[in-house]
Amino acid sequence: MDHIENDEQFKGLQVNKGTSEQPTVNPYMNFKRFKRKEYTAAEYVDGILKGNIAILSQAVTLIESSKSEHQKIAQEVIEKCLPYTGNSIRVGITGVPGAGKSTSIDVFGMHLIKQHHRVAVLAIDPSSEVSKGSILGDKTRMEKLSQAKDAFIRPSPSAGSLGGVARKTRETIILCEAAGFDRIIIETVGVGQSETAVHSMVDFFLLIQLAGTGDELQGIKRGIMEMADGIVINKADGSNIEKAKLAQSHFKNALHLFPLPASGWAPKVLTYSGYYEIGIDEVWQMIDEYIAFVKKNGYFEHRRNEQSKYWMYETINERLKSNFYNNKKVQSELAECEQLVLDSKISSFVAASRVLELYFSEKNNNE
Numbered sequence: 001m002d003h004i005e006n007d008e009q010f011k012g013l014q015v016n017k018g019t020s021e022q023p024t025v026n027p028y029m030n031f032k033r034f035k036r037k038e039y040t041a042a043e044y045v046d047g048i049l050k051g052n053i054a055i056l057s058q059a060v061t062l063i064e065s066s067k068s069e070h071q072k073i074a075q076e077v078i079e080k081c082l083p084y085t086g087n088s089i090r091v092g093i094t095g096v097p098g099a100g101k102s103t104s105i106d107v108f109g110m111h112l113i114k115q116h117h118r119v120a121v122l123a124i125d126p127s128s129e130v131s132k133g134s135i136l137g138d139k140t141r142m143e144k145l146s147q148a149k150d151a152f153i154r155p156s157p158s159a160g161s162l163g164g165v166a167r168k169t170r171e172t173i174i175l176c177e178a179a180g181f182d183r184i185i186i187e188t189v190g191v192g193q194s195e196t197a198v199h200s201m202v203d204f205f206l207l208i209q210l211a212g213t214g215d216e217l218q219g220i221k222r223g224i225m226e227m228a229d230g231i232v233i234n235k236a237d238g239s240n241i242e243k244a245k246l247a248q249s250h251f252k253n254a255l256h257l258f259p260l261p262a263s264g265w266a267p268k269v270l271t272y273s274g275y276y277e278i279g280i281d282e283v284w285q286m287i288d289e290y291i292a293f294v295k296k297n298g299y300f301e302h303r304r305n306e307q308s309k310y311w312m313y314e315t316i317n318e319r320l321k322s323n324f325y326n327n328k329k330v331q332s333e334l335a336e337c338e339q340l341v342l343d344s345k346i347s348s349f350v351a352a353s354r355v356l357e358l359y360f361s362e363k364n365n366n367e
């Protein structure tokens with residue numbers, strides 16, 4: 001008897017012996033997947049400059065990769081693309097989930113394409129690190145735009161710190177511009193620090209708001225309002241129009257309390273409906289008007305220069321940090337010191353000095 005269940009006392013219950021596991025039903029399953037062609041840096045650059053979207057996508061994947069051989073090619077491609085960049089208008093869009101960002105970007109994008117622009121949509125979503133998949137910039141969220149041949153949609157890079165994710169997006173902007181995209185939209189969720197990162201790489205920062213219960217201003221961080229070059233109240237349609245108008249006047253009044261931004265441009269507040277495509281023209285007229293205004297008074301150049309400087313330091317900070325934390329000796333010393341701090345044997349400051357000194361002395365010995 002091979003199974004206890006087949007004993008007399010369990011009559012009526014019959015357990016069969018079972019069979020050995022069959023080989024896979026798909027004999028091709030173990031075959032190597034078709035390997036994507038790897039290009040040289042020069043081939044990438046050539047493809048990108050010709051506007052080849054498949055090659056552009058693959059180059060962005062290299063930017064997002066943490067492998068050092070990928071990074072090496074990516075950096076070479078970026079450098080070679082640099083002379084062909086800077087000629088776009090970069091617009092950051094933020095708003096809480098449900099504000100209508102994807103609906104609006106779909107419509108905004110199509111509006112721009114009708115005006116013969118080429119549109120790239122990128123995203124910064126630090127939460128994707130946790131959820132292992134970006135909720136932003138997802139193609140399925142932008143139905144029309146994702147099928148347009150003059151659009152390129154890329155979800156947020158998912159690995160790393162906010163600084164790392166933001167750097168990758170900034171590098172992707174460079175490649176998109178070199179590929180001839182002259183309107184770059186960068187989307188982010190209006191809930192954390194990612195707005196600052198997006199603000200530091202765009203020419204115009206648009207805040208999408210909803211009309212609510214009368215206290216719209218609650219819950220919006222002052223900092224985000226101060227960053228906005230324009231505030232738009234979405235879903236101004238049907239029975240919501242009156243509420244949207246009311247919210248518009250609340251926002252206008254609130255903005256009056258802030259000092260005039262360094263651009264010299266007083267942010268405007270508009271209402272529109274992304275879903276019913278009402279007021280889309282006006283939103284983009286406002287953006288065009290702003291760009292013309294800051295190009296004339298020199299702020300456009302100034303802001304881009306400040307951003308370049310900011311990114312230089314950000315890149316240095318990122319590199320230093322990752323060099324430090326990836327150092328094997330530092331890692332074991334850190335673990336040890338952390339325990340000593342937890343056991344109250346040494347103070348945090350002594351522990352920090354100990355690890356840093358180890359790192360610096362290592363560096364000096366290697367030089």
Ligand code: GDP
Pocket residue numbers: 095096097098099100101102103104234235236237272273274275276
């Ligand atoms: P996101 O999370 O900010 O990207 O927001 P979505 O674009 O996904 O929109 C959230 C919900 O609001 C969806 O159900 C949309 O259909 C709806 N929605 C978006 N724009 C409008 C609008 O202009 N009017 C109305 N009535 N609903 C809208």
